[in-house]
Amino acid sequence: MAHKCFISFKTQDHAYKKYIHDELDVDMIDKSLHEPIDSDDEDYIMRKIRENYLSDSTVTIFLIGTKSAENSFFENQSFIKRELQASLYHGVNNTKNGILGIVLPDMVNSIYLGTNNCLTCGGSHSIVKIDDNTVIKEFSYNYYIPNNKCAWSEDDRYCVLTTWDNFCNNPNYFIDQAFDKRTHAISVSTKVRP
Template sequence: MHKTFLSYHHANEQDLKNGIIEAFAGASFIDKSVSDGDISTNVSEDYIMRKIREDYLGDSTVTVVLIGTETASRPFVNSEIQASLWGENPAGLIGVIRDEIYSSVFSSGVCSDTSCNCGIGIRTIDWGYEHYLPWLIKKNHSFSKLVPHYDDMDVYCSLVKYSDFIGNSEFYINQAFDKRNIMEPAAKKNPADVPAITTNLLW
C-alpha cells in the first residue's frame, strides 16, 4: 500500500485514526500531525507549507482526511491538506467521513434526469456537505462539467464513508494514488477566509 498521511482533528476523530492504525498495524500510515506551536507563524506561507511537507507528510503520496463535525474549522487540518497538494507533485486526496454524519453529507437517491434515463442509484449532496467538509476537499470533489451525475473516478478527491474505507482501504488509497497521473487538483490553496495556519509577518 502507498505511504499515506492521516490528517484529522485530534480531539474528535482520534477514535477513527486509532481504528485505522489498529486495523493495519500502522503499516504504510504516517501517524504524525501538526499541533499548536509546532511551526512558527513568523515565517512565509511557502516556508510553512514546505515545513509541513518535509517534517510531517514525509514521503507520503496520499493524504487521508478523517472528517467529523468540526474538521472544516481546524486550522491545522486545512494547512495539512494544502501542504499535501503544494508544489509540483501533489498527493492523492481522500475524504473519509465519519459514519454518523455521512447521511448528512449525502442523501441516497435514484437518477431521474430525463437526458440520460439511467435510473441508477446516486448520492445527492446534502446540507452537511457544506458544513462538514474542508474547503479543499469540496473543491477537489466538485466536477466542472454539466452532467446529471458523476462518480469519484471523475474527480481528484474521493469521499468515502469510514466503515467502507476500513473495509477496503487499499482500493481507495490505490485509486487516489493513480489519479495523480491522470488529473490535477482543481484547487491547491485555501482562500483567505478558511481557518489555517497563518503568518504573522508584517510587510
C-alpha cells in the same frame, strides 16, 4: 505495494486514527500538525508542512467527522485546512498527494442523502453533501471539480470518498484509488487554495 499515508483529523476523531494505526494494515506516518508555522510566506509554510509532517507520504487520508468543516467561530483551528493544502501543493522536489476522504459513522446520514431525479438528463443522481457545512473547501472543491455537467463521474474527481465501514473492509483498495489519481488526467485541475 503499500502507499505511505498521512492522516488528517480533528482531535475528537482521534480514536479512528488510532484504530487505523493499530488494527488496519496501513503504512502511515504517525504525526499531525499541532503548532502553526510562524511565517507569512505561504510557500514557505507549505514547504515546511510537507517536509516536517507529510515527508514521504503519497496519500492523505482525511477523516470526515462532525467538526471537519472547521467553520466554528469558537474554535480557531485550521490544521486540517493546512494539511490538505500542503497535501495538494505541487512544488519543487515534491508531488501532490492523493486525497482519500473517509466519512465517519456520525456523518453518514448528513452526507449520503439518497438520490434525486435530474431535470437536465432525466437520470437519477446520488446526493452526496460535500460542501462548506460538512468539509473544508480544499476537499469539496477537489471532489466536485467544476465540469459544466449535471453530475460527476469518478473520472471528474480528484478526491476519493468512502465510508468508514467500507474503508475498514478493504483499506488498501481505497488508498490505491487515491494514489492513482496523482497521475490521472484530472490531477491538472486541482486547486490548493480554492
